[in-house]
Amino acid sequence: MDFPDLERRTVARLDAFRNPLCTRFRNPAYIARRMTATVPQTIELPTPFIRAREGDHDAFALLIERHEAMVYSLAWNFFADRSRAEEIAQDVFLQLYRNLHTIDSDSHLLYWLRQVTTRRCIDLVRRSRLKAVSLEDAGELSSEARPRDPLLDRRLKRLVEQLPDVQRAVVTLRYQEDLDPSEICRIVGIPVNTVKSHLHRALQALRRKLENHP
Secondary structure, eight states: OOHHHHHHHHHHHHHHHHSGGGGGGGOHHHHHHHHHHHSOOOOOOOOHHHHHHTTOHHHHHHHHHHHHHHHHHHHHHHHOOHHHHHHHHHHHHHHHHHHGGGOOSHHHHHHHHHHHHHHHHHHHHHHHOOOOOOOTTGGGGOOSOOOSOHHHHHHHHHHHHTSOHHHHHHHHHHHTSOOOHHHHHHHHTSOHHHHHHHHHHHHHHHHHHHHHOO
16 A cells, blocks of 8 residues: 555645635534434424314314213213213214314313313203203213222212202312313303302312211
8 A cells, every 4th residue: 555645645635624615514503504404304294173174074073082072071970861961062063163263272172172061061951950860870981990989989979960050060170170270260151269169169068968978
């Protein structure tokens, strides 16, 4: 190997690198831009909510599939009647289809569904004053673990049925949907202090009934 020739070529490369025209290749900002340019950009696909707003019927079906259990369960806890809960769920999703353009996001959608379902149930209770039936089968609707005392769970459900309509709504939203009073007040349409008052009175009534009839 011709070491002098190799040495000359190496020196020439170093001289070229020191050339002012090549300084950009040693600039950290330039290097960072080049590295970023080589990373493939992630393409964000439209969510089912966005596609449904644009008229995609399959996407709207996905929205129903995602939220139907929550809507049905809220209605069930008011009436303990499968056919009535199904009818309310159908009405709610039909109303959603007609008003989807007024909803801004997925979080707004969840709030809208809870609000419309709860107010629809309260309205029907006030109109008909139907006496709720037993909730013995309600456990089938829950995706969570079974309660440790199913008899107490059934009894609590029956007692909740006997609460006034707004108290029943507040208790259901608080303990089934795990919502804070500040969220419940917007759904039910009453001040937050009134929500807390209804919740306090409902819990007191349930506690008294449990203590008086152990």
